[in-house]
Amino acid sequence: MTELKKHIEEIKEKLHQWSHAYYVLDKPMVDDLEYDSLLKELIKIETQNPQLITSDSPTQKVGGIVLDKFEKYQHKTPMLSLSNAFNDEDLKNFNDQIYKEMENNNYSFFVEPKIDGLSISLIYSNGILSKAVTRGDGVFGEDVTVNVKTIKSIPLKIANQLDYCEVRGEVFLSKKEFDKINHQRSLNGEELFANPRNAAAGTLRQLDSNIAASRNLDAFLYYYMDRETIATHSESMRYLDSMKFKINSLGKHCTNIEEVIEHIHYISEQRSELDYEIDGVVVKVDEFDLYEKVGYTSKFPKWAIAYKFPAEIKTTKLLNIFPTVGRTGRITYNAALEPVQLAGTTVQAATLHNADFIIDRDIRVGAVVKVKKAGDIIPEVIEPIIDKDFDTLEKFQEATHCPECNFILERFEDEVDQYCPNKECPRKIIRAIEHFVSRDAMNIEGLSIKIIEKLFANNFVKEIKDIFNLKNFKEQLIQLDKMGEKSVTNLLEAIEKSKLNSAEKLFFGLGIRHVGKKTAQLLITKYKNILDLKDIDWNDLEEIHDIGPTVTKSITKWFSDKTNIEMLHTLEEQGVNLKYLGQIGTKFSDSITNKNFVITGTLSKPRNHFKTILEEYGAKVIDSVSKKTDYLLAGSEAGSKLEKAQKLNVTIIDEQEFNNLIGGKNEN
Ligand SMILES: NC(=O)c1ccc[n+]([C@@H]2O[C@H](COP(=O)([O-])OP(=O)(O)OC[C@H]3O[C@@H](n4cnc5c(N)ncnc54)[C@H](O)[C@@H]3O)[C@@H](O)[C@H]2O)c1
Numbered sequence: 325m326t327e328l329k330k331h332i333e334e335i336k337e338k339l340h341q342w343s344h345a346y347y348v349l350d351k352p353m354v355d356d357l358e359y360d361s362l363l364k365e366l367i368k369i370e371t372q373n374p375q376l377i378t379s380d381s382p383t384q385k386v387g388g389i390v391l392d393k394f395e396k397y398q399h400k401t402p403m404l405s406l407s408n409a410f411n412d413e414d415l416k417n418f419n420d421q422i423y424k425e426m427e428n429n430n431y432s433f434f435v436e437p438k439i440d441g442l443s444i445s446l447i448y449s450n451g452i453l454s455k456a457v458t459r460g461d462g463v464f465g466e467d468v469t470v471n472v473k474t475i476k477s478i479p480l481k482i483a484n485q486l487d488y489c490e491v492r493g494e495v496f497l498s499k500k501e502f503d504k505i506n507h508q509r510s511l512n513g514e515e516l517f518a519n520p521r522n523a524a525a526g527t528l529r530q531l532d533s534n535i536a537a538s539r540n541l542d543a544f545l546y547y548y549m550d551r552e553t554i555a556t557h558s559e560s561m562r563y564l565d566s567m568k569f570k571i572n573s574l575g576k577h578c579t580n581i582e583e584v585i586e587h588i589h590y591i592s593e594q595r596s597e598l599d600y601e602i603d604g605v606v607v608k609v610d611e612f613d614l615y616e617k618v619g620y621t622s623k624f625p626k627w628a629i630a631y632k633f634p635a636e637i638k639t640t641k642l643l644n645i646f647p648t649v650g651r652t653g654r655i656t657y658n659a660a661l662e663p664v665q666l667a668g669t670t671v672q673a674a675t676l677h678n679a680d681f682i683i684d685r686d687i688r689v690g691a692v693v694k695v696k697k698a699g700d701i702i703p704e705v706i707e708p709i710i711d712k713d714f715d716t717l718e719k720f721q722e723a724t725h726c727p728e729c730n731f732i733l734e735r736f737e738d739e740v741d742q743y744c745p746n747k748e749c750p751r752k753i754i755r756a757i758e759h760f761v762s763r764d765a766m767n768i769e770g771l772s773i774k775i776i777e778k779l780f781a782n783n784f785v786k787e788i789k790d791i792f793n794l795k796n797f798k799e800q801l802i803q804l805d806k807m808g809e810k811s812v813t814n815l816l817e818a819i820e821k822s823k824l825n826s827a828e829k830l831f832f833g834l835g836i837r838h839v840g841k842k843t844a845q846l847l848i849t850k851y852k853n854i855l856d857l858k859d860i861d862w863n864d865l866e867e868i869h870d871i872g873p874t875v876t877k878s879i880t881k882w883f884s885d886k887t888n889i890e891m892l893h894t895l896e897e898q899g900v901n902l903k904y905l906g907q908i909g910t911k912f913s914d915s916i917t918n919k920n921f922v923i924t925g926t927l928s929k930p931r932n933h934f935k936t937i938l939e940e941y942g943a944k945v946i947d948s949v950s951k952k953t954d955y956l957l958a959g960s961e962a963g964s965k966l967e968k969a970q971k972l973n974v975t976i977i978d979e980q981e982f983n984n985l986i987g988g989k990n991e992n
């Protein structure tokens with residue numbers, strides 16, 4: 325592989341991982357700006373090297389994914405994303421492009437807020453709401469009708485009596501609802517939603533529609549898909565309004581790009597006053613008959629663009645700086661702030677990362693500081709304002725002792741972070757257990773951080789192995805404040821079930837430094853038993869790429885600690901499985917690993933060839949098509965399996981698409 329190709333692969337891998345966290349887990353790993361700028365870099369490289377574009381590139385397809393939890397539904401017209409503009413120049417370029425396509429046609433624009441929610445397609449048959457579907461990957465969406473029916477502002481019946489009437493828009497949560505949900509989640513010790521969009525997505529994709537109903541989702545509609553009977557977007561908005569759909573009142577028809585820019589300024593001035601979050605402004609060509617002329621890419625229409633607001637920055641007073649300790653013992657410094665309205669929510673805490681970050685910027689308690697939030701995860705303190713009082717404030721001193729156990733903090737060579745080295749540090753143990761039971765690790769439902777703290781404080785769980793002894797204390801647990809019989813029974817069942825996990829989940833859950841989910845999968849597939857990793861010759865490992873000396877050193881160190889080996893033996897005695905149970909291959913891809921494939925029809929090579937490749941990626945190849953099938957790889961003369969897959973809305977791919985899916989790695 326050439327250097328450039330490798331670089332592209334690395335970028336794609338990162339973007340795939342971030343998209344997965346964002347769209348599937350509703351839990352972004354980085355803020356939107358970071359995602360967007362890496363995507364921009366990829367676009368730039370691909371534009372200069374079009375021969376390196378693969379169809380699995382994040383530049384080529386709409387970002388979402390379809391979860392198995394819901395019925396798949398194929399959109400009649402794909403639901404696309406929007407290309408982005410970040411400044412006036414981008415908007416003018418957008419206009420120039422359209423102007424070129426238009427020849428002598430007159431055109432105008434419609435400008436409306438970009439609602440920070442997730443798109444929804446509503447299908448009415450003879451006036452009755454019959455289906456509500458998420459965007460998904462743009463081609464297939466998830467049928468979330470039951471949840472959408474709980475949204476009060478979406479009419480279940482409309483006056484339009486067509487047998488097929490499709491309306492699209494955005495499901496969102498008001499700022500107030502969003503704050504309320506996060507407040508409740510923080511009380512429950514659950515992780516907070518990063519922004520209203522993730523919260524809305526997480527709510528709409530709940531299997532329990534009572535949860536959706538309790539959360540007061542709302543919806544603005546902004547596309548009427550029947551473009552035969554109505555001529556312009558502005559007219560369609562009036563029509564939707566007359567059908568009693570909720571239409572955004574800031575939408576405006578603009579005759580030229582200057583007017584567009586002016587209205588964007590107006591909307592951005594209104595932003596903080598709105599009771600819902602917007603992350604930009606959408607500009608659409610108003611005349612429907614020009615849409616086909618201007619055209620589409622596979623990812624977005626060329627007749628519309630999303631102008632994204634820059635990150636919002638505010639100033640507020642820094643009330644306090646306090647360190648906290650995480651699962652690995654790493655110390656993070658946090659800021660307590662005077663509450664300030666920022667990007668739609670009230671912010672009173674922000675991250676300061678590590679001591680060096682604070683010292684480099686000379687951030688001091690009592691100072692007025694700039695705070696940034698880019699529609700993103702945790703707000704960040706940027707720098708202090710040097711005003712007349714600044715000099716009177718005390719300089720920051722880094723912590724010398726762990727805030728939880730008072731041990732003297734340490735630093736690893738070449739690392740900026742400080743660590744608490746105490747193996748018995750209570751906060752480290754609690755966080756380690758939180759990681760151990762998390763979804764990608766042992767996946768034990770019912771052990772929220774609040775419950776773990778409670779079990780820890782009452783001496784039920786002092787280390788990992790204690791989790792598997794909880795069944796001996798059922799009565800005592802039921803008596804514990806607020807636990808109750810049902811939740812204890814469920815918890816104990818979840819614990820028993822987790823013992824049967826394939827070992828890569830346990831291995832990841834152990835929280836060994838530098839051992840992520842992917843590394844855990846690769847190693848366990850190869851070595852089959854966690855205990856065998858103790859004696860391997862790491863020089864053998866070169867063939868598994870991505871596992872370098874840092875990782876192997878860290879694993880060796882972990883196994884050299886006798887107490888860790890003893891713990892593994894105890895877990896085994898308790899019935900926890902330490903072995904690989906199959907399915908995960910030596911390669912990893914978000915779109916293939918753990919997916920179910922069926923192969924049918926005549927292909928250019930025997931079926932086994934494709935099967936072997938898929939199994940290397942840890943996909944399962946099965947014989948018959950069912951609802952659980954993720955992909956049907958269909959060659960020519962495919963018969964009943966193809967029909968069944970079509971009926972069940974299974975994604976059907978041909979050999980070309982298969983090659984794209986594995987990133988062109990099958991070219992030989
Ligand atoms: N932080 C991360 O890790 C991460 C990962 C992936 C994507 N993202 C973010 O997600 C965004 C990309 O997501 P996307 O593909 O959904 O595109 P997008 O959000 O940039 O724009 C398209 C969407 O805008 C919505 N929309 C809101 N108001 C609208 C209106 N009035 N008219 C038309 N559409 C309207 C629609 O749902 C549409 O699908 C980027 O901003 C990116 O930063 C972030």
Ligand SMILES: [Zn+2]
Binds near residue numbers: 649727730731744750
């Ligand atoms: Zn400590």
